[in-house]
Amino acid sequence: MTIAAAIQSRTAEAPARSKASRIAEVEIVSDLTMAEPVWRALEETSQLFTPYQRFDLLAPWQRLVGEHEGATPFIVIARDSERRPLVVLPLCTRKNHGVFVACFMGGKHTTFNMGLWDADFAGHAETADLDALLAALRAHGSVDVLALSQQPMRWRDQQNPFALLPRQNSINGCPLLTMxxxxxxxxxxxxxxxxxxxxxxxxxxxxxxxxxxxxxxxxxxxxxxxxxxxxxxxxxxxxxxxxxxxxxxxxxxxxxxxxxxxxxxxxxxxxxxxxxxxxxxxxxxxxxxxxxxxxxxxxxxxxxxxxxxxxxxxxxxxxxxxxxxxDALDLGIGSDDYKRLFCKSDEEIFDSFVPLTSHGKLAAMTMSSLNHGKRLVKQNQMLFDLARKLRRAFG
Structure with missing residues (x-):
C-alpha cells in the first residue's frame, strides 16, 4: 500500500460547542511513517507517556505482530489551534463480530497502555477536552467502540487524562516496588x-x-x-x-x-x-x-x-x-509468588470501554461485563483455582 493510500485523509474538526477545549483538530493516520515525526516529538522526557508507547517498540509490534493478528493502525493525533500536537493515541483497529474495535497497540506485550501527551495539556485536561476528542472520533465514523485496557491512573506523579473517562478496575493488578x-x-x-x-x-x-x-x-x-x-x-x-x-x-x-x-x-x-x-x-x-x-x-x-x-x-x-x-520498579501484570517477595503494593490500573456508535453501545457493555467477571474470578481464590484446573484439563 502506498503512503498516499495508507494515510486516511479525513480530518475531523472538534465541535464548536467545546469552547473550553484546546483541541482544535483531530487527525486519524493509518501509516506509521506518516505518524512517526509527531509521535517522536512527544517522546521527550518532559512529556507524559510510558516507555511502552515508544515508536521503536510499537512500530515493530504493529509491522511484525499486529498485521498477523489483523490489526490496522489507527493513530489519533490531536492538535491545538496553532497545530501543535497535544496527544498521540497509538491505537489499532480490529473487526470483531461485525463491530470495529480500537485498542492500544502492543497486545499482550505492553503492561501499561497510555497516550503520549503534551505534559502541560495533560496537567490541565478537563472533561471538555475528552468530549472534543471523542466527538471527532464519532464524526470520523470508522470505529464502533474504544477498548482502552490496562491504563495507569498516574504516571510519574501526573494523572492520566483518560482517568476522566468512565472506567473500571483492570482484570489483573501490577505488582509495584517504590524505592x-x-x-x-x-x-x-x-x-x-x-x-x-x-x-x-x-x-x-x-x-x-x-x-x-x-x-x-x-x-x-x-x-x-x-x-x-x-x-x-x-x-x-x-x-x-x-x-x-x-x-x-x-x-x-x-x-x-x-x-x-x-x-x-x-x-x-x-x-x-x-x-x-x-x-x-x-x-x-x-x-x-x-x-x-x-x-x-x-x-x-x-x-x-x-x-x-x-x-x-x-x-x-x-x-x-x-x-x-x-524510584519505582514493576514486575508486570500477574500474581506470581516471586513478585510479592519484592513488590508489596500494586499499580492502580483501569479499563475504559467507550462506545462511538449505536453498534458500539452493546459491544462496550459486553466487554465491560466480561472484564468485570474475569476480575471477580481473579479476586476469588476458589474460583481462580477452579478456572486454572479447567484450563489445565482442557488446554
Whole structure:
C-alpha cells in the first residue's frame, strides 16, 4: 500500500460547542511513517507517556505482530489551534463480530497502555477536552467502540487524562516496588531477605566466570535472546501455559526492540546472570529514567536453577536502578509468588470501554461485563483455582 493510500485523509474538526477545549483538530493516520515525526516529538522526557508507547517498540509490534493478528493502525493525533500536537493515541483497529474495535497497540506485550501527551495539556485536561476528542472520533465514523485496557491512573506523579473517562478496575493488578530516593538498601529489600539471597548466591559465585551485567552490545543481546527463545518455551510448557513468544512475528518483534537504541541504552534492556558455561537468568524491561518495567524473564534448565538465580538477579536489577536514581520498579501484570517477595503494593490500573456508535453501545457493555467477571474470578481464590484446573484439563 502506498503512503498516499495508507494515510486516511479525513480530518475531523472538534465541535464548536467545546469552547473550553484546546483541541482544535483531530487527525486519524493509518501509516506509521506518516505518524512517526509527531509521535517522536512527544517522546521527550518532559512529556507524559510510558516507555511502552515508544515508536521503536510499537512500530515493530504493529509491522511484525499486529498485521498477523489483523490489526490496522489507527493513530489519533490531536492538535491545538496553532497545530501543535497535544496527544498521540497509538491505537489499532480490529473487526470483531461485525463491530470495529480500537485498542492500544502492543497486545499482550505492553503492561501499561497510555497516550503520549503534551505534559502541560495533560496537567490541565478537563472533561471538555475528552468530549472534543471523542466527538471527532464519532464524526470520523470508522470505529464502533474504544477498548482502552490496562491504563495507569498516574504516571510519574501526573494523572492520566483518560482517568476522566468512565472506567473500571483492570482484570489483573501490577505488582509495584517504590524505592525511596537515596534510601538505604534495606528500604527496598529487607536485610533478612538480602541475607537469604546472599547465601544462595554464594553457590553461584563458585561458578567460573560468574557475573551480573546489563547487555550493551548487539552480540551480547543476540546471544542472550537466542538462549531465551530456546529455554522459555520449555519453561512455559512445564507450567502448562501457552507460549505467547511462539506466536507469528513475536520473536522478530522482541529482537527488534531489544536491539533498537534509546539514549544510552536500548528500547528493551536485558539484565543477565551468567557464568562461562551458560546464561543463568535474564530479566528484560523498558526504562524511562525514573521507572523500570519488566517485560519478560526466564532462568536456566540446569542444576544451577536450584539456587534461585531469578531472585538473585532481581536483587541486582533493583539495586542497579535504585543506585541510578530510579524510584519505582514493576514486575508486570500477574500474581506470581516471586513478585510479592519484592513488590508489596500494586499499580492502580483501569479499563475504559467507550462506545462511538449505536453498534458500539452493546459491544462496550459486553466487554465491560466480561472484564468485570474475569476480575471477580481473579479476586476469588476458589474460583481462580477452579478456572486454572479447567484450563489445565482442557488446554
Amino acid at each position: 525511596p530516593p537515596a534510601g538505604p538498601p534495606a528500604s527496598r529489600i529487607s536485610n533478612s531477605f538480602r541475607r537469604r539471597l546472599k547465601s544462595k548466591e554464594k553457590k553461584l559465585q563458585a561458578l567460573t566466570g560468574y557475573r551480573y551485567h546489563l547487555a550493551t552490545t548487539d552480540d551480547d543481546i543476540t546471544r542472550l535472546l537466542d538462549w531465551f527463545f530456546r529455554v522459555k518455551p520449555v519453561r512455559m510448557a512445564e507450567q502448562r501455559l501457552p507460549n505467547v513468544f511462539a506466536e507469528p512475528g513475536v520473536e522478530a518483534f522482541i529482537r527488534s526492540a531489544c536491539l533498537a537504541r534509546c539514549g544510552d541504552g536500548r528500547v528493551i534492556d536485558i539484565h543477565a546472570l551468567e557464568c562461562d558455561e551458560e546464561p543463568i537468568a535474564i530479566f528484560a524491561g523498558v526504562a524511562d529514567g525514573g521507572r523500570i518495567s519488566i517485560m519478560f524473564n526466564t532462568y536456566t534448565m540446569s542444576e544451577h536453577a536450584r539456587y534461585s538465580p531469578g531472585l538473585v538477579l532481581m536483587r541486582n536489577v533493583i539495586d542497579h536502578y535504585a543506585e541510578a536514581g530510579y
